[in-house]
Amino acid sequence: KQEVTQIPAALSVPEGENLVLNCSFTDSAIYNLQWFRQDPGKGLTSLLLIQSSQREQTSGRLNASLDKSSGRSTLYIAASQPGDSATYLCAVRLGDMRFGAGTRLTVKP
Amino acid sequence: GAVVSQHPSWVICKSGTSVKIECRSLDFQATTMFWYRQFPKQSLMLMATSNEGSKATYEQGVEKDKFLINHASLTLSTLTVTSAHPEDSSFYICSAPDSSYEQYFGPGTRLTVT
Numbered sequence: 001k002q003e004v005t006q007i008p009a010a011l012s013v014p015e016g017e018n019l020v021l022n023c024s025f026t027d028s029a030i031y032n033l034q035w036f037r038q039d040p041g042k043g044l045t046s047l048l049l050i051q052s053s054q055r056e057q058t059s060g061r062l063n064a065s066l067d068k069s070s071g072r073s074t075l076y077i078a079a080s081q082p083g084d085s086a087t088y089l090c091a092v093r094l095g096d097m098r099f100g101a102g103t104r105l106t107v108k109p
Numbered sequence: 110g111a112v113v114s115q116h117p118s119w120v121i122c123k124s125g126t127s128v129k130i131e132c133r134s135l136d137f138q139a140t141t142m143f144w145y146r147q148f149p150k151q152s153l154m155l156m157a158t159s160n161e162g163s164k165a166t167y168e169q170g171v172e173k174d175k176f177l178i179n180h181a182s183l184t185l186s187t188l189t190v191t192s193a194h195p196e197d198s199s200f201y202i203c204s205a206p207d208s209s210y211e212q213y214f215g216p217g218t219r220l221t222v223t
Contacts, residue, residue, distance in 0.1 A: 031210060043202055043217040044153075089152065096143055097204070097212055101152040 002027045004092055006100035013080055014108050021075040021103045023090035028068050035064050035075050036089045038102070044089065048075070080107045111137045111207045115215035122193055122222055129189045130218045132159075132203030138183035139205035143212075144176075147200040159186040193222040 003026045013019055023033070032051045036044040048057045048064040050073070056065040063076040073090055087102040112135040122128045132142055140161045145153040157178050158166040165178035177189040186205075190197055202217045 034212060036214075041200075041219070044204075044214040046212070046214070049211050091212070093210065093212065096155055096158055098155070099145075099153045 002030075002092060002094065002098045004090060004098050004100040006088075006090060006103050008103060009101065010104040010106075012106040012108065015080060015082060017080050017107075018076070018078050019080055019105070021077070021088050021090075021105070023073040023075070023100055025071045025073075025092045025098075027092075027094070028071050030068065030092045030094055033064075033066055033073050033090060033092050034097075035062075035073075036091065038087045038089060040087075047088075077105075080105075082107045082109050111135075111205075111211075111213045113203065113205050113213045113215040115201075115203055115218050117218060118216060119219040120221070122220070124194055124222055125192055127189055127191045128193060128220060129187055130201055130203075130220075132186045132188070132205070132215050134184045134205045134213070137205075137207050139186075139207075140183060142180060142186040142203055142205045144178065144186075144188050145202045145204070147202060147217075153202060156188075161186075190220065193220070195222045198222045 005024045007022045034049045035047040050066040061078040066073045084107050087104045089102045091097045091099045114133045116131045142159040144156045147153045156171045159178045159180040161180045167173045180186045198221050204212045204214045
């Protein structure tokens, strides 16, 4: 059974810092991996989708990498802003999607 | 991008009653939709996979007789929580993949059972 782990569980940084969120998964036979953002009490916003054949995707200040063979993905956030404060979830898809527990990010002004 | 809607966005019901939650893909067809549940400060947990024209597939530990899923068309799946109890209070989110298998999520439905 696919298990997804996210480290750290919580992270607090001052505004302007670059940061990395980690995601690992136990079964490398995935179709794709997605990073999401979730604000308190809200649904999910898709940030980046990486297909299994890709190694990274970029959108603005966000960069996500995928190393399928080692079962790892990272989400890099450059020049963090207070508005980036949210919970970040990674999810891997084979048939259905399996989510990590999330990293709760706080960016302090 | 594709849009998935959910209705209602929040609902309060009394213990013992049933409540239906709708999930619609607005501009694409989805033969499969997924239902998730999220308890406070926890991650999403997959409840079931909804398949158009056939029975839903439930995750271990999810009671299929309590959480009824109907995938009536290629754009609509419904989740009915029957005989609701306070412990069913949660945030329910659906998702649907588009033709490139990117998942799109509904905004969620907050259910409170009193």
